Amino acid sequence: MLSVTCIVMTSTLICGCGHLHEGFQLKSSFKEANEYFSQGSYITSLDKYKQILGKYPAAGDRVLFEMGVIYGHPDNWRKDYRKSLECFQQLIRVYPESEYRRAGEAMIAHIDRVTIKEKTITDQQTEIETLKGEIRRQGDEIASLHKKIEALEQEIRNKVYPIQDGPADRVVIEKKKRRLSLMSNGRILRQYRIALGGNPDGPKEKRGDNKTPEGIYAIDSRNRDSRYHLSLHISYPNGKDMKRAKELGVSPGGNVMIHGIQNGLSKVGEFHTMYDWTKGCIAVTDEEIEEIDELVPDGTIVEIRP
Numbered sequence: 001m002l003s004v005t006c007i008v009m010t011s012t013l014i015c016g017c018g019h020l021h022e023g024f025q026l027k028s029s030f031k032e033a034n035e036y037f038s039q040g041s042y043i044t045s046l047d048k049y050k051q052i053l054g055k056y057p058a059a060g061d062r063v064l065f066e067m068g069v070i071y072g073h074p075d076n077w078r079k080d081y082r083k084s085l086e087c088f089q090q091l092i093r094v095y096p097e098s099e100y101r102r103a104g105e106a107m108i109a110h111i112d113r114v115t116i117k118e119k120t121i122t123d124q125q126t127e128i129e130t131l132k133g134e135i136r137r138q139g140d141e142i143a144s145l146h147k148k149i150e151a152l153e154q155e156i157r158n159k160v161y162p163i164q165d166g167p168a169d170r171v172v173i174e175k176k177k178r179r180l181s182l183m184s185n186g187r188i189l190r191q192y193r194i195a196l197g198g199n200p201d202g203p204k205e206k207r208g209d210n211k212t213p214e215g216i217y218a219i220d221s222r223n224r225d226s227r228y229h230l231s232l233h234i235s236y237p238n239g240k241d242m243k244r245a246k247e248l249g250v251s252p253g254g255n256v257m258i259h260g261i262q263n264g265l266s267k268v269g270e271f272h273t274m275y276d277w278t279k280g281c282i283a284v285t286d287e288e289i290e291e292i293d294e295l296v297p298d299g300t301i302v303e304i305r306p
Contacts, residue, residue: 042076061098064091081111166295173304192288193273197280207253212280217302229260230289234302258282260289
């Protein structure tokens with residue numbers, strides 16, 4: 001298959017060997033135009049060839065060939081296949097006996113193939129983007145269905161385990177499942193979807209690591225004037241946490257709570273669980289923290305699992 005590079009090399013080898021206007025000035029003009037092309041100055045090179053065409057019309061076949069190559073060259077960021085084809089077609093039409101005719105015909109066939117290939121690629125890329133959009137749309141629909149399923153399951157649990165069965169004697173938080181369960185005598189009173197610290201994997205080790213702790217704790221206080229609606233304070237750090245922090249030479253941090261949405265943002269509601277956004281706390285909706293506040297007395301054990 002004849003490539004643009006091969007044709008350009010052929011064109012360069014022919015330079016100065018045409019049968020018309022082999023005078024010094026013509027050779028010098030072609031050399032200058034070709035040097036601009038070699039340097040990647042395609043627009044300047046085209047302008048130079050147009051000047052040659054105006055001054056030496058008898059050399060038009062070579063000029064049209066060179067211009068066609070430049071217009072269609074893959075490194076020309078302003079390449080124009082239409083203009084390239086026009087140059088080669090004019091060459092064949094006006095100079096049927098030209099030594100550049102066969103190369104021009106080969107270039108026309110080459111550009112036709114490249115144009116078809118690029119159109120195919122563009123069409124396929126468009127199809128890919130369309131499919132990606134469809135996947136995103138279906139993903140949103142699936143997420144919405146999951147929310148509806150969870151809401152229905154919560155309604156069922158609330159009917160099976162009515163709130164008057166409280167108070168809870170244990171709070172179980174399962175980080176991987178993003179789930180908080182209120183337990184009483186081994187039975188589930190309530191379950192809630194939760195958001196965790198922004199760096200949720202692994203136990204909390206130090207202040208500012210945005211991790212939610214793992215271990216056995218207790219509710220040791222609560223704050224009804226919290227900036228996160230209501231909040232129940234968890235007794236982190238325990239002895240194991242303090243020992244680990246001491247070995248690491250860091251502060252274990254503290255102030256870990258179960259809380260609602262930040263004041264003023266309550267309308268976010270259940271959508272807050274779409275990502276982990278706390279600094280290490282366990283977050284639920286404002287309605288849910290009010291329910292938890294009623295069911296969980298101070299001293300209740302809090303088990304936080306990985």
